Each structure stands twice: as C-alpha cells, then as structure tokens.
Amino acid sequence: MGPSGSGKTTLLNLLAGRLSASSNLNGSGSITINGKKRNPGSFKKLSAYVMQDDQMFAELTVEEQISISAILRLPNKVSKAEKKRRVEAVISELGLSGVKQSFIGSETKRGVSGGERKRVSIGTELVTDPSLLFLDEPTSGLDAFNAQNVVQTLVRLARNGRAVAMTVHQPRSNIFSLFDMLLLLSEGQIVYFGSAKDALPYFSQLGYECPEHFNPADYFLDLVSIDSRSPQLERNSRGRVLYLHRSYNEALSSKEGDMIKQNEISPKIEEEPNQETDVTDIHKYAYPYWKEFFLLCNRASKLLVREQGVSIISAARTMITAILLGLIWLNKGRNISSTNYMDIEGILFFIPINQSFISIFGTIFTFPLERSIVLRERASGMYRVSPYYLSKTLVEIPRSIIFLLVFCAVLYWMVGLRDSASSFFLFLVVNFLTSLTAEGIALTVSAGAPNPKIASAIVPLFLVVSALFGGYFSQIPNYFVWLKYMSFMKYSFGAFMHIQLDDFQFQVPVSDCTVCDGNQVLSTSGMTDFSLGGNIGLLVTIMMIFRISAYLMLRIRGPKYDRNL
Incomplete structure (x- = not known):
C-alpha cells in the first residue's frame, strides 16, 4: 500500500516477473520461493498475475472465458472432462455460478457487474491452480460493496493455501481489516512491513497515534504522502518519510527471518528444476x-x-x-x-x-x-x-x-x-x-x-x-x-x-x-x-x-x- 507513484506496481511486477525489459531498472538482492532462488520456468507455472484493467472480450460468457483459459493453459495430457471440472470448481469458488452463462460485457455493452467482472479476471488466472496470485489494484474502479466482495474472495483463496499479494491505494477500513500482512511504501522506500494488525501499535511507538474512529489506511497514507502544496510542507513531509524509513531499517532484526518462514507458500515445488529446463519450459505452450x-x-x-x-x-x-x-x-x-x-x-x-x-x-x-x-x-x-x-x-x-x-x-x-x-x-x-x-x-x-x-x-x-x-x-x-x-x-x-x-x-x-x-x-x-x-x-x-x-x-x-x- 502507498500513495500514487510510491512504487507499488513496480514492486509487484518485479516480484511477479512481469517487469518490462524496457524499464531499464537496476536491481540488487534476490527473490526466493520458500528459501529457494526463483527461476523463470518453475515460477511461471506456480504463479498467476491479474492486471488492474479487466481486459476480456465483452461478447464471451463467464464460462466461455474461463474455459478457454483452462483449455489453453492446462497441460494437453489433462482430459477435457478434468478441464471442465476444473472450470466448474473455479466458478463455484469465486461465487460466479449464478452468472456463468451471462456475457462479460463492458462499459458500452451490458454484462456482469464490475465486481463479478473482476472475479472473472481472477478466475481466468486461477484455472492453473497457482500457489502465488499477484493482483494489481483489484479494487480499482469498484464501488465499496463490490470492492469488499472481491477482497473477501481473495481472503478465501488465501485461506485455502495460496499466497495472495495485491497492491491497493486507499482501502476502506473494513477492507483493510481483512489484510494479513502490510507493506507500506513511499517514494520507493519501505516504511513498514509486517502484520497489518501490528501497524497501528508500531506507528504509535514512533509518536504517530491514529485518531480514534479513523480509518487506519487513510492515516497511514497521510503519514507517507508528500505534501507539495508549499515548500515548507514538502520539506516537513519528506523529513517525516525519511524518519519512518530509517526507523523501519533500525527495527529490522532476526524476527524478520522468522516471519518469512511462517509465511511460506504452498509447497507444490519441493525441488527446483535445473536452469536449462526452466529456460526451455518458459517458451513452451500447453496446447498443440x-x-x-x-x-x-x-x-x-x-x-x-x-x-x-x-x-x-x-x-x-x-x-x-x-x-x-x-x-x-x-x-x-x-x-x-x-x-x-x-x-x-x-x-x-x-x-x-x-x-x-x-x-x-x-x-x-x-x-x-x-x-x-x-x-x-x-x-x-x-x-x-x-x-x-x-x-x-x-x-x-x-x-x-x-x-x-x-x-x-x-x-x-x-x-x-x-x-x-x-x-x-x-x-x-x-x-x-x-x-x-x-x-x-x-x-x-x-x-x-x-x-x-x-x-x-x-x-x-x-x-x-x-x-x-x-x-x-x-x-x-x-x-x-x-x-x-x-x-x-x-x-x-x-x-x-x-x-x-x-x-x-x-x-x-x-x-x-x-x-x-x-x-x-x-x-x-x-x-x-x-x-x-x-x-x-x-x-x-x-x-x-x-x-x-x-x-x-x-x-x-x-x-x-x-x-x-
């Protein structure tokens, strides 16, 4: 979570392996899956990415959209009957059974609601049964009711053994309360990473007490946003963000390693294939x-x-x-x-x-x-x-x-x-x-x-x-x-x-x-x-x-x- 331009989507794309080759970004460090270094072939198979915009054909039905994804992405050795069962399971899991024969629609063509359309986007990626699910601002453009429904759907997916990582700009308090972990960014810097419920006590210890009956997400965004209305306000806000970033770095300890181990993803890949196999697999397609x-x-x-x-x-x-x-x-x-x-x-x-x-x-x-x-x-x-x-x-x-x-x-x-x-x-x-x-x-x-x-x-x-x-x-x-x-x-x-x-x-x-x-x-x-x-x-x-x-x-x-x- 963070204000616009804080680096949320860039970080998500980096973690998901979706950073554009033309971005010209220089990175350091490493990305590991359950302690093992990530490589392209296996990571592509165990992860899925849902873009912010729901790019789908308006004239297809919900079932057709998810079925096409299942047929093209599941291995060819999987039978048609098994693929169909997988589609039905995903539709049921996402609460789309009542609209599976409805057209997806668009801004100009009548179809399912915005929240249902977002869940169809998620279902399109979910048919491969990924262990990791990345979503770029899945609540963007949705009203409060549909936004909460989408996040509750993601919570159910997480409770069923998937790791779900999403970017969010400014969620309502009832949505924020559903989050397990919170990574708070400002201008590309981490100011907090840990349990979402521990964020309020953490900032309180630093002297930033959230007012009573105030949305914590709104308060955190106020803390980490740069106020450019005047030079003085900008200097003050930048100084505050720098202080929060330094405080976070100082707070890092051995507990960080314990926290990471407690949040391992579903162990679907016990062994990493060799690098040569991975590079080959990333170019293969499931369907002839x-x-x-x-x-x-x-x-x-x-x-x-x-x-x-x-x-x-x-x-x-x-x-x-x-x-x-x-x-x-x-x-x-x-x-x-x-x-x-x-x-x-x-x-x-x-x-x-x-x-x-x-x-x-x-x-x-x-x-x-x-x-x-x-x-x-x-x-x-x-x-x-x-x-x-x-x-x-x-x-x-x-x-x-x-x-x-x-x-x-x-x-x-x-x-x-x-x-x-x-x-x-x-x-x-x-x-x-x-x-x-x-x-x-x-x-x-x-x-x-x-x-x-x-x-x-x-x-x-x-x-x-x-x-x-x-x-x-x-x-x-x-x-x-x-x-x-x-x-x-x-x-x-x-x-x-x-x-x-x-x-x-x-x-x-x-x-x-x-x-x-x-x-x-x-x-x-x-x-x-x-x-x-x-x-x-x-x-x-x-x-x-x-x-x-x-x-x-x-x-x-x-x-x-x-x-x-």
Missing part, C-alpha cells in the same frame, strides 16, 4: 499448435456472430454506399465514348479509395481493444501469435466477401460496367485484395503504435499518399515519381482499368473521336506500364508485405519481461 488455431477460430467466430449490431450497420452502409455511387454513375459504363470515358475513370478510381477507408477505419477503431486483450493473454502464456493472427484473418474473410459481393453486384450493374462474368469476378477479386491490403496497413500501424490516438494519426498519411499517387493524376513531379510505385491504389486502379477497357471498342464512328477504344484510354492514362496480371500481382505483393508486417509487429510489440530482475 493446430488445436490452438481451431480453438481461436471458434472463439473468433463466436465474437463475429455476436457482433450483430456491427454487422447490421456494416450491411446497411454497404448497401447505401453502393446505391449512392450507382446513382451518381448510373449507366455511365453502357455508353462509353471519347467524350465521357473519364467518367468511368472516376468511378474506377473512387472504388479503391472507398474500400480502403472502410477497411482501414473499421480496423483502426476496433483492433486496439483486441490488441490489449491479446497482450494480456500472451503474457499469461495462453497461445502463440501466429495461430491467433491466422484465426483472426480467416474468420473475418467470409463476412468481408459477403459484403463485397453485395457492394460489387449492386454497383457493377447499376454503373453498367463490362458485361462479362469473368470481368465481374476479377472486379470482385481486386476489391477483395484492396480491402485486405488496407486492413493490413491498419493492423500494422495499430500493432506498432503505442496507442490508438497515434495510430489514427498515422493511418491517414498512408491513405492520402496512396490516393495522390494512385494513377488518376498523370502529371507528377519527377522527384515524386517513385511514390506512385509504392501506392497500392495505383495497382487497384490499374487493374480496374484493364478489366474494363482492355480491347474495349467505343460505340462511335472512328472519324468522330480522338480516343477510339479502351486500349487508347489505357495508353493516354499511363496504364500500360503493367498488365492486368502485373497489377494484381503487385497488389498481392503489397498486401502480403503489410499482412506479414502486422504479424511481425504483434510479435515485436508483445510482452517482454526482464528475466534478470
């Missing part, structure tokens, strides 16, 4: 690769089906956009001549812009939340990156194809584009590749950017540059020519132009036109540098580059912890 993939596909499918509101809005948007564009360019493709062929160029250039905006902004506003969930699950060792990424990509393809098919069918025939089944099929394929490419850009930026705001600021740059150099504007300064070959819209536009105008004859006398057929339009528009196949091939190449980049970003930006601390 292909089973991970199918389970994640199943989860992604459920999430997709349950996003009914998003699907309905997307379907309506698709129809409205297709009809609106169709009305603007109604029948323009049925009477192409030397005087109006630029109308067709306009719609063929606007289509990839439209598809790109829909795909990019549909991803940039939804993926960051999913990314935070994936980071939490990966930090717990639930699954590899590649099966998650493949499952996400493959599950979303059918819905994308359905929406594209509706969009293309309505727009294609309203505009009156080339009357050929093969042309329509190629038109659909290029639209699909354009969407995949734009989505790949959004995934890459979202996975690589520190937060959604930065991602949403970067993505428009890709769209603007790609549109400016997408081939519609033929007069480009020489120093920008190279950019047009990096524009994926250039290849989408080029492919559309070839699909519609290759060997296409205008229905006008040759004597009445300067541009008399589709091939001449392609030539005057600068579309002859790549054939239809060349444009599609280059579009596929760019799509693969961004899709692979998104995967690599997910790996690079994944959780990395300093094993030396």
Whole structure:
C-alpha cells in the first residue's frame, strides 16, 4: 500500500516477473520461493498475475472465458472432462455460478457487474491452480460493496493455501481489516512491513497515534504522502518519510527471518528444476499448435456472430454506399465514348479509395481493444501469435466477401460496367485484395503504435499518399515519381482499368473521336506500364508485405519481461 507513484506496481511486477525489459531498472538482492532462488520456468507455472484493467472480450460468457483459459493453459495430457471440472470448481469458488452463462460485457455493452467482472479476471488466472496470485489494484474502479466482495474472495483463496499479494491505494477500513500482512511504501522506500494488525501499535511507538474512529489506511497514507502544496510542507513531509524509513531499517532484526518462514507458500515445488529446463519450459505452450488455431477460430467466430449490431450497420452502409455511387454513375459504363470515358475513370478510381477507408477505419477503431486483450493473454502464456493472427484473418474473410459481393453486384450493374462474368469476378477479386491490403496497413500501424490516438494519426498519411499517387493524376513531379510505385491504389486502379477497357471498342464512328477504344484510354492514362496480371500481382505483393508486417509487429510489440530482475 502507498500513495500514487510510491512504487507499488513496480514492486509487484518485479516480484511477479512481469517487469518490462524496457524499464531499464537496476536491481540488487534476490527473490526466493520458500528459501529457494526463483527461476523463470518453475515460477511461471506456480504463479498467476491479474492486471488492474479487466481486459476480456465483452461478447464471451463467464464460462466461455474461463474455459478457454483452462483449455489453453492446462497441460494437453489433462482430459477435457478434468478441464471442465476444473472450470466448474473455479466458478463455484469465486461465487460466479449464478452468472456463468451471462456475457462479460463492458462499459458500452451490458454484462456482469464490475465486481463479478473482476472475479472473472481472477478466475481466468486461477484455472492453473497457482500457489502465488499477484493482483494489481483489484479494487480499482469498484464501488465499496463490490470492492469488499472481491477482497473477501481473495481472503478465501488465501485461506485455502495460496499466497495472495495485491497492491491497493486507499482501502476502506473494513477492507483493510481483512489484510494479513502490510507493506507500506513511499517514494520507493519501505516504511513498514509486517502484520497489518501490528501497524497501528508500531506507528504509535514512533509518536504517530491514529485518531480514534479513523480509518487506519487513510492515516497511514497521510503519514507517507508528500505534501507539495508549499515548500515548507514538502520539506516537513519528506523529513517525516525519511524518519519512518530509517526507523523501519533500525527495527529490522532476526524476527524478520522468522516471519518469512511462517509465511511460506504452498509447497507444490519441493525441488527446483535445473536452469536449462526452466529456460526451455518458459517458451513452451500447453496446447498443440493446430488445436490452438481451431480453438481461436471458434472463439473468433463466436465474437463475429455476436457482433450483430456491427454487422447490421456494416450491411446497411454497404448497401447505401453502393446505391449512392450507382446513382451518381448510373449507366455511365453502357455508353462509353471519347467524350465521357473519364467518367468511368472516376468511378474506377473512387472504388479503391472507398474500400480502403472502410477497411482501414473499421480496423483502426476496433483492433486496439483486441490488441490489449491479446497482450494480456500472451503474457499469461495462453497461445502463440501466429495461430491467433491466422484465426483472426480467416474468420473475418467470409463476412468481408459477403459484403463485397453485395457492394460489387449492386454497383457493377447499376454503373453498367463490362458485361462479362469473368470481368465481374476479377472486379470482385481486386476489391477483395484492396480491402485486405488496407486492413493490413491498419493492423500494422495499430500493432506498432503505442496507442490508438497515434495510430489514427498515422493511418491517414498512408491513405492520402496512396490516393495522390494512385494513377488518376498523370502529371507528377519527377522527384515524386517513385511514390506512385509504392501506392497500392495505383495497382487497384490499374487493374480496374484493364478489366474494363482492355480491347474495349467505343460505340462511335472512328472519324468522330480522338480516343477510339479502351486500349487508347489505357495508353493516354499511363496504364500500360503493367498488365492486368502485373497489377494484381503487385497488389498481392503489397498486401502480403503489410499482412506479414502486422504479424511481425504483434510479435515485436508483445510482452517482454526482464528475466534478470
């Protein structure tokens, strides 16, 4: 316990082996488990960590969330029936039996209460039956009733043989009374560590008597907080904290060793595996690769089906956009001549812009939340990156194809584009590749950017540059020519132009036109540098580059912890 910035979460992360490799902290001393030095492999198996924010999919039920964790994290040799029994036991232990079929929900989607959601987070980690349970401010954001329920749940877990360590900022007195041990921090320094019930007598001996009927937790925080309202108050409070820290150091004695021995954790690991085994084990996953993939596909499918509101809005948007564009360019493709062929160029250039905006902004506003969930699950060792990424990509393809098919069918025939089944099929394929490419850009930026705001600021740059150099504007300064070959819209536009105008004859006398057929339009528009196949091939190449980049970003930006601390 301690004021904001006192080092609570840093210490918890250090003890839990969750300190970021980029923290650049230098540590000294050692961390032991029942007197034996901690090492990564065995420690990861006997401990669990519950983050402050409850990062879970709102569309999953309580039982589904805990079941997925059990299936992915319990050893593959454990039978399905045993895993199911373990899930039921955890749900019962956490008092969630009455809501196990309820959706988890979120701030915007109705679901279980905040306290129940926190207990689901705990249950997600509890399925592995850890001896050590770390929690970062589990009462944060909860009302008094739910906060007390969560802490009472943790007390029951501790009474059943687990060591439970949690950070807390300013608990109510009835919550503080439930604590066994108290570590009080101020500016990274320990001012008290011992029995929670002995804290009041300890500070009283130092001359700091807690007023009667006053919350001890509030009083302790007042003692160890730095008051920066004035230079004099700041000097006084810093002097008090320094005195408390020195007093604690002086009070340390042999009793400390006795206290540690009395609080040993459940002896589930009598022997420490050798270091080589541990380093290997930390990289292993409990579930086989292909089973991970199918389970994640199943989860992604459920999430997709349950996003009914998003699907309905997307379907309506698709129809409205297709009809609106169709009305603007109604029948323009049925009477192409030397005087109006630029109308067709306009719609063929606007289509990839439209598809790109829909795909990019549909991803940039939804993926960051999913990314935070994936980071939490990966930090717990639930699954590899590649099966998650493949499952996400493959599950979303059918819905994308359905929406594209509706969009293309309505727009294609309203505009009156080339009357050929093969042309329509190629038109659909290029639209699909354009969407995949734009989505790949959004995934890459979202996975690589520190937060959604930065991602949403970067993505428009890709769209603007790609549109400016997408081939519609033929007069480009020489120093920008190279950019047009990096524009994926250039290849989408080029492919559309070839699909519609290759060997296409205008229905006008040759004597009445300067541009008399589709091939001449392609030539005057600068579309002859790549054939239809060349444009599609280059579009596929760019799509693969961004899709692979998104995967690599997910790996690079994944959780990395300093094993030396």
